[in-house]
Amino acid sequence: MLLSGESSAFELIYKHNFHSLFQYGMRILDDEDAVGDCVHNLFVKIWENRKNLSPVVNTRFYLMSSLRNIIFNYNTQQNRFAKREIDDTNYFDLKFTLESDMIRKEEVNEKAVQLAAAMNKLTPRQKEIIYLKYFEELSYNEIAELMDLNVNGAYKLAARALEALRELLKIDKTLLLALLAEAKYQSFF
Known part of the structure; x- marks a missing residue:
């Protein structure tokens, strides 16, 4: 149309x-x-x-x-990046913070607070892939194209990001995926 x-x-x-x-x-x-x-x-x-x-x-x-x-x-x-290659340290900024109204609520889920802290410890590329996969729900093919990776690289980066989060939070992968889904729908980030 x-x-x-x-x-x-x-x-x-x-x-x-x-x-x-x-x-x-x-x-x-x-x-x-x-x-x-x-x-x-x-x-x-x-x-x-x-x-x-x-x-x-x-x-x-x-x-x-x-x-x-x-x-x-x-x-x-604007000469902000002066035509240099984008590196992992400074191009995708995703600060995970709780919404102000969520902070005021007494019943903020402790795991959500821990998830936000753990997300802040990821590399920018890991944050980006978590955002694209679990918040924007893009496919690995789309993520690979968007992030200039091959599909296997996108899978590996996502797996490493999830594993880093799992280790930081000391929880199993199933619970981590549930926390990410909850974070998306509760607008924690």
Whole structure:
């Protein structure tokens, strides 16, 4: 429908994905104005090029991948990364903190607090893969493409991140996966 120029389809895609895209962009750039501009530019480009776009299987993946490229281009233009390769230490910032209203509640799950602390001990790449897999629910193929890994590398990175969390929390993998699912739906992070 968007490809045929229907503004209502475009508006629906925008409304459905803006928040998620903005949150993802903030984890990469940490500049609200710049991320807002990048998300805006993404949708402007989509609207302007709608007649030349090919149908996509996963709209959210397409949007996240496109936004990531726009942000990296923005960074290059702003000389923030000076066209150097992205390394594991400083490009994906995902700070895991409890929402302020959750802090005020007396019944905050102790495991959620421990999970947040453990997540902060992961490498940026490990944080990113946990975010993409368990919060954005992307497939390993999509994650591999987005993070510039091969699929086996994505599986290995995810396994290492989960194992690091499991060891930090001293819990079994099943409970860890349940905590991650709970964190996503309770907006702990």
